[in-house]
Amino acid sequence: MLPDDCAKFNRWLCSTLEKFTLLPPEQQSTTLISMVCAASPESRYHLLLQVSSTLHKDILTLLPLELVEKVCSYVDCRSLLRATQVSQDWNRIISSLSAVWRSKCQRLGDTHTTERPIDWKARCVLALTLLESFRTGSAFVHQDVKSTCVTLGQITGIDHFQGLLLGIADDQVGVWSTDSFQLVGLFSVPYRISCLNAYGSHSLALGHSTGHVTTWNIKSNQGDCEAQMYREFRGHTGVVMCVSVSPEIGLLVSGATDFTARVWCLRGGGLLQTLLSHNLWVLQVFFPPSLSTVNVSCDRHSLVTVTRDHIRVFSWLAAWRRDSECCLLACQDHGSLETIDPCTMEIPLNYDHSVFTPGCHLFCGKLVYVRQSKVREDEPGNAQLVFHDLTTGNPGRTLFLGLKVRKLLAVGAKFALILLHHRHPYGPNLLVVDLYSGESLGGCYLPHSSERSRRKDRKNHYPRPDSRGAALEELIGSLRLKVINQPDNPPTYAGRAGESTNIDITLCNLEAVELISGGKCNNR
Known part of the structure; x- marks a missing residue:
């Protein structure tokens, strides 16, 4: 186009635009449509490219990253994953929001903490996959573990550590590999076994129906397993119902049918304290994982005992080793058990016609247990989870389940594993329950030992x-x-x-x- 023609065209375009802007919106739309219809195909194509880049702006790419992170924090995890499939730009921007994906993981129950960089988006995908497998039941894999020895009869207790599964029956202990589920060891003990607790790397504590408690060292090497008794504790006059060990502070505690819980020195074997404040059998004992669970000042150890009518918490002064600047380094010993309180906290379980349900767990400074009353067989259950705060000593929130719970198996940050009473063959009785909504996320059928x-x-x-x-x-x-x-x-x-x-x-x-x-x- 010649310079004179260009100047003439520019004058015409300016004059036309001035007149076009004076038109009402309806006439502007009519003019544009008429001009598009009269344009050549090549002009229409160029017009389409220009209009798309001008009118169809991608708001996610234009917003600041801080604002995008704020908006995405209100979107649920599944929708956020679907949004990453819109375009490459959306995938790049949304996938880079590490703080958002981390918060989504925490809401899904992933409490993984580490200083190393983690792909939180990938962990969200894994968490959602696991939740879906809970719903369908594919997360639970049934594996029959059979003994090759006739003398190993009905197993009355199990525990595990570092790739080994231990089961007790009568006066024998069977050891299986969790990789192949093959029996790798079988040894006898002097007394009939009533309970067990695996601790440390290869150590085992056994309670016996004769009132004895024994500790053993388990050695496994290339599929073979050997056991050697380390210490024997005597003092109970009834059947030992439970035993728990804390290697960090060198203590072993046992509960029995003689209405007592006894605290022993793990290394020396001596009896350090006898807790006599129980009026029924002691069914469960354990040391809280955090030494400051009961007392925030970190200067006391604690111990929890469970009977059919009470949960009791005991505490005593700890012995700590300090550096030159009087900073706490580590626990030096099991502390002064002479200063143990008669009972720091007592939680009643048998009021309002409640039925005792086995399974008391401690998580994040809260005791979690089941409270339910007896109902008829044709009536729905009324079980509820109770969260008791140990730092304040006050009962926390309760979560209604509406189930007939046989045992509370495990409690985590987001979910609980619950065993129900037998209802009908192959009906789900092992459930995963959301601790915030009380909703059952799925489960599988677990045969009870009493069915045979x-x-x-x-x-x-x-x-x-x-x-x-x-x-x-x-x-x-x-x-x-x-x-x-x-x-x-x-x-x-x-x-x-x-x-x-x-x-x-x-x-x-x-x-x-x-x-x-x-x-x-x-x-x-």
């Missing part, structure tokens, strides 16, 4: 146990008594209502004789 001993009637239904049979069954199981089968009259724990039950048992100690008289449970 229950006999069906002629209609192929399980008989409903009467109260006497259920009470006697629970007592026999807790005392580890031996049942003698008679060929003509085999014993049944869950007989039909109104039907007499004859069971011959061998009592293991004098206390069992006092608890059972003439086939009746005196403590019921």
Whole structure:
């Protein structure tokens, strides 16, 4: 185009634009449409490119990164992942928001803490995949672990550490590899085993029905496993129901049917303290993982005991090693047990007709346990999770579950693992529950050990146990008594209502004789 033509065209364009701007909006739209229709295809293509870049602005690429991070923090994790699939620019910008993805991971239950850089977006994807596997049940893989020794009968307790699974039965301990689930070790102990606790790297504490407590060193090498007794503790006059070890402060605590919890020196084996404030069997004992759980000042150790009617917390002065600037470095010993409080905190469990539910756990300074009352078989459950704050001593929030809980297995930052009572074959009774909403996220069917001993009637239904049979069954199981089968009259724990039950048992100690008289449970 010649210079004169260019100047003439520019004058015409300016004059046309001045007149165009004076037109009302309706006439402006009509003029534009007419001009587009009259334009050549090549002109229309160039117009499309120019209009798209002018009118269709990507707001996510134009906003400051701080504002994008603020907006994305209000978007749920699944929608945020779908937004990364819109375009490469969106994927690049959203994937770079590490703080947003980290907060999403925490809401999903991922409490991983490390100073190293982490791809939090990838961890969110893994967390969502795990939640989906909870819903479908694919997160739970059933693996039969069978013993190759006939003497290893019904397993009454299990624990694990560093790739080994340990199970107790009678006076034997079986050791399996968690990689191949093959039996790698089997050893006998001097007394009948009632409970166990694996601690440290390769150490095991066993409680016995004779009142003894023993500790063992487990050595595994290339598929072989050997055990050697390290120490024996004597003092209980009843069956040891629970045992817990804290290697950090060198203490072992045991609870028994003699209504006492005893604290022992792990290395020396001596009895350091006997806690006599219990009026029922001590069913669970443990040391809180944080030494400052009860007292924020970090100068006291603590211990938790559980009976059918109370949860009790005991504390005592700790012994700490300090540096030249009087800063706390590490715990030097188990502290002064002479200063142990009679009971720092006592939480009642049996008020308002509550039913004791096994499983008390400590997480982030809160005791978590189940409270529920007895209901009929055809009624829905009323279990609720209770969070008791140990730092203040006050009960915290409660979470209604509406289930019939058999045991609280584990508690984490976001979820809890709960075992329900048996409902119907292959129905989900192992559930993962959200600790904030109480919603069941999924689960699987876990067969109960009592199912094998229950006999069906002629209609192929399980008989409903009467109260006497259920009470006697629970007592026999807790005392580890031996049942003698008679060929003509085999014993049944869950007989039909109104039907007499004859069971011959061998009592293991004098206390069992006092608890059972003439086939009746005196403590019921």
